[in-house]
Amino acid sequence: xxxxxxxxxxxxxxxxxxxxxxxxxxxxxxxxxxxxxxxxxxxxxxxxxxxxxxxxxxxxxxxxxxxxxxxxxxxxxxxxxxxxxxxxxxxxxxxxxxxxxxxxxxxxxxxxxxxxxxxxxxxxxxxxxxxxxxxxxxxxxxxxxxxxxxxxxxxxxxxxxxxxxxxxxxxxxxxxxxxxxxxxxxxxxxxxxxxxxxxxxxxxxxxxxxxxxxxxxxxxxxxxxxxxxxxxxxxxxxxxxxxxxxxxxxxxxxxxxxxxxxxxxxxxxxxxxxxxxxxxxxxxxxxxxxxxxxxxxxxxxxxxxxxxxxxxxxxxxxxxxxxxxxxxxxxxxxxxxxxxxxxxxxxxxxxxxxxxxxxxxxxxxxxxxxxxxxxxxx
Numbered sequence: 300x301x302x303x304x305x306x307x308x309x310x311x312x313x314x315x316x317x318x319x320x321x322x323x324x325x326x327x328x329x330x331x332x333x334x335x336x337x338x339x340x341x342x343x344x345x346x347x348x349x350x351x352x353x354x355x356x357x358x359x360x361x362x363x364x365x366x367x368x369x370x371x372x373x374x375x376x377x378x379x380x381x382x383x384x385x386x387x388x389x390x391x392x393x394x395x396x397x398x399x400x401x402x403x404x405x406x407x408x409x410x411x412x413x414x415x416x417x418x419x420x421x422x423x424x425x426x427x428x429x430x431x432x433x434x435x436x437x438x439x440x441x442x443x444x445x446x447x448x449x450x451x452x453x454x455x456x457x458x459x460x461x462x463x464x465x466x467x468x469x470x471x472x473x474x475x476x477x478x479x480x481x482x483x484x485x486x487x488x489x490x491x492x493x494x495x496x497x498x499x500x501x502x503x504x505x506x507x508x509x510x511x512x513x514x515x516x517x518x519x520x521x522x523x524x525x526x527x528x529x530x531x532x533x534x535x536x537x538x539x540x541x542x543x544x545x546x547x548x549x550x551x552x553x554x555x556x557x558x559x560x561x562x563x564x565x566x567x568x569x570x571x572x573x574x575x576x577x578x579x580x581x582x583x584x585x586x587x588x589x590x591x592x593x594x595x596x597x598x599x600x601x602x603x604x605x606x607x608x609x610x611x612x613x614x615x616x617x618x619x620x621x622x623x624x625x626x627x628x629x630x631x632x633x634x635x636x637x638x639x640x641x642x643x644x645x646x647x648x649x650x651x652x653x654x655x656x657x658x659x660x661x662x663x664x665x666x667x668x669x670x671x672x673x674x675x676x677x
Contacts, residue, residue: 344362385410437461505528507559523543
């Protein structure tokens with residue numbers, strides 16, 4: 300199952316996501332009050348549940364921190380006229396301006412919604428789409444540019460640029476094989492290429508795209524099967540490799556975006572991470588075909604010193620109850636840590652919220668494979 304990358308791998312009354320008029324009100328048919336009202340500059344978040352491939356079970360939940368209310372599957376209740384529901388495999392969710400953007404991988408589009416109501420605005424076609432980023436009124440999304448199938452002859456991937464007003468695709472550029480996360484530093488776009496469909500001939504590069512000409516100008520050689528890619532406040536790029544699940548282990552690297560050289564290899568497995576302030580928070584759930592088992596680890600890295608400062612994310616034994624860590628986010632204002640648990644990938648998963656001191660604030664049931672969190676700011 301893991302030889303190739305995951306082929307994505309009770310109330311019934313009205314609720315209002317924000318203070319708005321009746322025209323901006325949507326219905327929630329599955330919600331719980333799970334915590335005390337605790338708004339900060341972050342008033343809530345949307346959570347995208349991936350749903351298993353072929354199940355058409357991607358869904359969006361909403362956590363209102365101002366009321367402590369968690370509402371499930373709000374897209375369907377906000378858009379009852381859309382027969383298809385959200386679609387098949389939710390791969391990424393981002394907020395930009397007054398809109399929510401969600402990449403629906405196997406359904407081959409980006410869903411655009413209103414931030415306040417989650418009502419459908421538009422769809423942007425994108426074959427086998429993966430991840431999103433935004434800059435200067437433009438959206439950028441990676442695409443595998445081919446069907447969801449392991450194939451040594453799979454095509455090169457691409458990045459599209461689209462307008463966030465009319466949603467038209469304005470430009471596209473060919474990058475490496477099966478591109479995943481992407482990041483913008485100054486006027487360059489960096490794309491982590493995995494080549495995951497082409498086992499054992501993985502890609503191992505970061506594509507560098509000039510945003511003026513929208514052409515690939517360079518490739519940075521790192522390691523096989525790249526995946527996550529995020530920048531710190533100084534513009535350094537932190538990138539992970541999944542490895543090959545045999546000889547090459549998962550790892551984390553720091554790339555200097557000015558010189559395009561590897562500054563440091565951490566020699567620690569990292570499946571997913573977020574950077575908040577001067578710290579990188581990560582977890583790993585590494586699978587090996589040698590042992591046919593998973594090993595879970597957590598930690599915190601100071602991105603200023605590029606040193607591991609803790610081999611724990613939360614000092615609380617409840618963390619060990621998390622079967623399959625799958626998503627991570629941190630509230631930059633109060634330090635709350637959110638971890639999603641995909642469980643057995645078939646049943647509904649969970650969301651955990653811990654304080655920065657390690658106290659479990661709340662835990663709630665989410666949808667199938669809860670994965671991606673997008674915070675809403677005041």
